Amino acid sequence: MSTSTVDLHDQHEHGHDPHQQHHFATMEQQFDTSKIGMWLFLATEVLLFGGLFVGFGLMQSRYPQEFLEAHEHLQRPLGALNTVVLLISSFTMVMGVLSAQRSDRKKLVMYLVLTIICACIFLCVKYFEYSHKFEEHLLPPRWYHAQPGDTVRDAAGNVSHGYGTFFAFYFMMTGLHGIHILVGIFLLAWIAIRANRGEFSKAYYTPVDLVGLYWHLVDLIWIYLFPLYYLIK
Amino acid sequence: MANTLTSQARTADHPRPAVNYLNAQKGIWSWLTTVDHKRIGIMYLVGVLSAFLMGGIFALFVRLTLLNPQHMLFGKVLMTAETYNRVFTLHGAIMVFLFIIPSVPAALGNFVLPLMLGAKDVAFPRLNLASFYFWVFGALLAITSMVVGAVDTGWTFYTPYSTTTQGSVGLMTMAVFILGFSSIFTGINFVATVHKLRAPGMGWFDMPLFVWGIYSTAIIQVLATPVLGITLVLLLLERVFSIGIFDPKLGGDPVLFQHFFWFYSHPAVYIMILPGMAIISELIPTFSRKTMFGYRAVAYSSVSLALLSFIVWGHHMFVAGQSQLATVIFSALTFLVAIPSGVKMFNWLGTMYNGNISLETPMLYAISFLLLFGIGGLTGIFLGTLSTDVHLTDTYFVVAHFHYVMMGGTVIAFIGGLHYWWPKMTGRMYTEKWAALGCVLVFIGFNMTFLTQFFLGSRGMPRRYYNYLDQYQPLHAFSTYGSWVLGAGLFLTAINLLMSLRKPMDAPDNPWGGTTLEWKTSSPPIEHNFEDQPVLDRAPYDYRPQPVAR
Numbered sequence: 001m002s003t004s005t006v007d008l009h010d011q012h013e014h015g016h017d018p019h020q021q022h023h024f025a026t027m028e029q030q031f032d033t034s035k036i037g038m039w040l041f042l043a044t045e046v047l048l049f050g051g052l053f054v055g056f057g058l059m060q061s062r063y064p065q066e067f068l069e070a071h072e073h074l075q076r077p078l079g080a081l082n083t084v085v086l087l088i089s090s091f092t093m094v095m096g097v098l099s100a101q102r103s104d105r106k107k108l109v110m111y112l113v114l115t116i117i118c119a120c121i122f123l124c125v126k127y128f129e130y131s132h133k134f135e136e137h138l139l140p141p142r143w144y145h146a147q148p149g150d151t152v153r154d155a156a157g158n159v160s161h162g163y164g165t166f167f168a169f170y171f172m173m174t175g176l177h178g179i180h181i182l183v184g185i186f187l188l189a190w191i192a193i194r195a196n197r198g199e200f201s202k203a204y205y206t207p208v209d210l211v212g213l214y215w216h217l218v219d220l221i222w223i224y225l226f227p228l229y230y231l232i233k
Numbered sequence: 234m235a236n237t238l239t240s241q242a243r244t245a246d247h248p249r250p251a252v253n254y255l256n257a258q259k260g261i262w263s264w265l266t267t268v269d270h271k272r273i274g275i276m277y278l279v280g281v282l283s284a285f286l287m288g289g290i291f292a293l294f295v296r297l298t299l300l301n302p303q304h305m306l307f308g309k310v311l312m313t314a315e316t317y318n319r320v321f322t323l324h325g326a327i328m329v330f331l332f333i334i335p336s337v338p339a340a341l342g343n344f345v346l347p348l349m350l351g352a353k354d355v356a357f358p359r360l361n362l363a364s365f366y367f368w369v370f371g372a373l374l375a376i377t378s379m380v381v382g383a384v385d386t387g388w389t390f391y392t393p394y395s396t397t398t399q400g401s402v403g404l405m406t407m408a409v410f411i412l413g414f415s416s417i418f419t420g421i422n423f424v425a426t427v428h429k430l431r432a433p434g435m436g437w438f439d440m441p442l443f444v445w446g447i448y449s450t451a452i453i454q455v456l457a458t459p460v461l462g463i464t465l466v467l468l469l470l471e472r473v474f475s476i477g478i479f480d481p482k483l484g485g486d487p488v489l490f491q492h493f494f495w496f497y498s499h500p501a502v503y504i505m506i507l508p509g510m511a512i513i514s515e516l517i518p519t520f521s522r523k524t525m526f527g528y529r530a531v532a533y534s535s536v537s538l539a540l541l542s543f544i545v546w547g548h549h550m551f552v553a554g555q556s557q558l559a560t561v562i563f564s565a566l567t568f569l570v571a572i573p574s575g576v577k578m579f580n581w582l583g584t585m586y587n588g589n590i591s592l593e594t595p596m597l598y599a600i601s602f603l604l605l606f607g608i609g610g611l612t613g614i615f616l617g618t619l620s621t622d623v624h625l626t627d628t629y630f631v632v633a634h635f636h637y638v639m640m641g642g643t644v645i646a647f648i649g650g651l652h653y654w655w656p657k658m659t660g661r662m663y664t665e666k667w668a669a670l671g672c673v674l675v676f677i678g679f680n681m682t683f684l685t686q687f688f689l690g691s692r693g694m695p696r697r698y699y700n701y702l703d704q705y706q707p708l709h710a711f712s713t714y715g716s717w718v719l720g721a722g723l724f725l726t727a728i729n730l731l732m733s734l735r736k737p738m739d740a741p742d743n744p745w746g747g748t749t750l751e752w753k754t755s756s757p758p759i760e761h762n763f764e765d766q767p768v769l770d771r772a773p774y775d776y777r778p779q780p781v782a783r
Contacts, residue, residue: 022761023353023430033356033429040421044459051463051493055478058489141477141484161477161484168476172467 019204031206038210042217049176049221056169056228063162066152070166071232073138073147075129079230082125083222089118090219097212100205105198108208112192115215119185126178133167140168170229177225180218187211249738250755253660257760268358271758273365274344275658278651280368281340282727284331285644289723291324296682296716299709302701314699318385319400321697325388326405330412331372333639334501336647337508338454339364339419342447345654346423348751348758349441351432351767356425364418371412378404387697389498392479392490396471403472406465413458413465416504420454423447432750434769438529441749441773445532446511449539453500453507457543461497464490491553495546503542505639507535509646510577513602516649517581518774519747520596521588525774527580534573541570548617552626560619567617574610578603593745594668598649601676605641609634612687627697630690633683641679648675648726655730656740660757663733671729674722681715749773 017027024030060067096111132138137145141164152160191207194200200208254271264272298304298311298320305311312320347355355361378384378401386395386402395402427448431440440448468490470476477483479490518525525531547555547563555563581603590596612634615621625631656662689708694701701709743752748771754763 021358023358025766029429033425036425036428037357037360037421040424040455044417044421044455047456047459048463051460051467051496055467055489055493058486059478062486063484140474142475165477165484168478172470172476 017203019206027204031209034206034210035213038213042213045180045217045221049173052169052173052176053224053228056173059162059165059169063152063160063165066150066160066162067166068232069149069151070138070163071229072149073133073136074170074230075132076230078125078129079226082122083226085118085121085125086219086222089115089122090216092118093212093215097205097208100195100200100208101202103201105195105200108195108200109192112188112195116185116188116192119181119188122181123178123185126174130171133171138167140164140171173225174229177218177221180221184211184215184218187214249660250759252759253755253757254760255660255757266362268354268362269760270343270347270355270358270361271658271762273361274340274342276365277335277343277368278340278658280365280372281332281336284327284372285336288324288327288332289720291320291327293716293720295321295324296713298699299701300713301710302703302706304699315385317699318697319379319383322384322387323379326384326409327375328639329388329501329505330409331368331375333505333643334412334416335368335419337512337643337650338423338447338450338504339368339415341512341647341650341654342423342450342508343419344658345751346444346447347426347430348657348754348762349444349749350426350430351435351750351763351769352426352430353761353763355422356430357422360418361422364415364422367411367415367418371408371410371415374404374408374411378408389494390465390468390490391494392468392471392487393481395468396480403469406468410462410465413462416454417458420451420458423451424455427451432767432769438532439769439772440532442514442525442528442531442535443511443749445535446507446514449535450504450507450511452536453504453539453542457497457500457504460493461501464493464497467493488550488554491550492546495549496543499546499549500539500542502635502638503538505643507538509602509606509643510535512646512650512653513581513599514577515747515749516595516599516653517584518776519653519745520593520599521585521590522746522776523584523588523774524772524776525580526583526586527576528774530576531580534576537573538570541566541573545570548622551619551622564617564619564622568614570617571610571614578607578610592669594663594665594672595649595653595745597669597672598645598652601672602642602645602649605637605645605676605679608684609637609641612637625690627695628690629686629694629696632696633686633690636683636686641683645675645679648672651730653745654751655733656744657751657756657758659734660738660740661733661736662740662744663729667725667729671722671726674718674725676722678715678717678719678722682712682719683715685709685712685715746776748775 020027020030024033092111092114096108096115099105099107099111136147137143138147139145141161144159144164144167146159147163150159150163152162154160188211191200191211194207254269258267264276267273294312295317297306298317300306303310304317343355343361347353381404382399382401384390384398384400384402384405386398386400390402390406427440427444467476467478471479471485475483478485479487481487514525514531545563545567547559548567551560551564581599592600612630616625616631616634652663652668685708689705689712690696692705692708694705694708738757740756742754742756744756745752750767750769751758753767
């Protein structure tokens, strides 16, 4: 985030870190401030997903049987695989931040690349899951096709809207999460390039730390999504 | 005493520095790419005032249409029912999302907050600029939506109408979504700034109360806006893909939209009013020459209003089909809001009591605020009470109530603050006589327009209606005449402020004898705000004569 914005009009004598912005007294103050900003941003992310979690909860309480039956169509092994992949990526991210703190450029780049690879695996698996849903028409209410196992039907034999609602939420929440993974890949690539140039050291590694925080939040959200969708039973 | 202090401050001034934030860099590009909080504040000010003008013109048209039940003007029908729906929707959406929400925090707050803290800038200057461009982008989208086929849903976008109407709800909700980002960025920036960039020696309870108000606002901006964001995304998905979350035909729940919407939009009401209260907390001690009465209580009341704002959203839905138990609980919680609001009112009055009051224009606005917000707040109690609310829901009574709080509260405080900090921002004094006249006209016009609407509402005139019964005509006409007086007052105020820009810079550093840090730098401030890092040596609102040699 904070590249060298040393102000040309800065009246102070120089000699401090070129990453230090003019309105901060010390690097420490700047680092703490950036962290506060990132945590606040993460709070907004939690609330963004929070709305969807609440909506899911309400709809689940309205259509408990439909949600139970619909979740059987999700591929639990693939979901579990993705959970493991993201947990590994969290570990590599932690190691990346640690390497940055130790000014170990090579390891930092390596761990960042590993994290990106995990993120890509996650998205590939998600792609296969999504295409399976599309083939089977496991989609929001308007496009949902009745499945043999669907038991909740009205007198005319039409299936309840609850099945489609389950998949509407499934696509919205995993989709929004997927977008966050995608954004994460770009952020990781960006700091990997900068790390490769040797921009980070124990004196200045704020961007690595902040992207790390973001990545952990994205992982954490998946940790909640996985049981919510795949492990209803 | 006011004069001695002012002249003391004047003589203590160092000569006006030749280079200030306005002329340090030249050209339009230096403005568009600036990361200086003062310049961004000025750009925001220009933006929100343009939005205010646009929303105000829509409001005048709404009132003009309602002048008589035939909607005739000079023998012609002024607008059709469809156009009317669009015009009042645009008035509401523009005023709420483009004007009031960013008005005090993003325009005045951006300029003043770092100065008050003795900081060189906000915590994240580039995020600040990004916030402004998100605002511009959102505003452009909103204007585009008007051109392609304006929204006619009311500013609340209630489903199922909003998911079925032909108007360009999609573009407008996208605009509001993007404006939400702008608001979140401002909020994040201010929270971080208040936490980490206070001047040496400035503890939490040495901060000016304006900072407390803006800080509380920023917390709401950060915590509530994302929920609006996701709600609007759901609305868009519903419109485009029929995901069936709000549509009962597809198993959804339209009331769920209202819950989501008000979970943001009730706190948003406090995003609007808290900064207004914050300004008043500056104006009253300064122009009463007296220490703020109950400083801590006022500081805490800002924070508690911010917290309460999150648990009262259900009072917008008393008749929308939520459970009776929920309704009773929300009603009871709503009454709690009266406590911190009352704390503020009484502390402002306590500050004025026995003070050395000088009635300069900002103080005139502050006193107007006390009267108008008093009415707005008290009528809120009628609406929080279930038995009366059932009768008053969706009548002009509600319209009058929220205009007393939003316009009589926030906008009056905003204009007061604008007059208060105008010399600091521009380096120029406006003509006091015209400014005071403008304030009086605004006050009279406002009351003519909206006090009338309490009567209309209590007699059963429903809000948003294009047609009305003949019996309401005299009151409607009076309200419309009031809107002309109000418009004239605002016009006079705007002209007076703009005319001052033609004068040479004549404002002293501290024209009002204020004690907060922004008055310790030159008017207008230099690029980095202060020659040296200011150190706080006295509590805010300490008006005892200062020893000359510091």
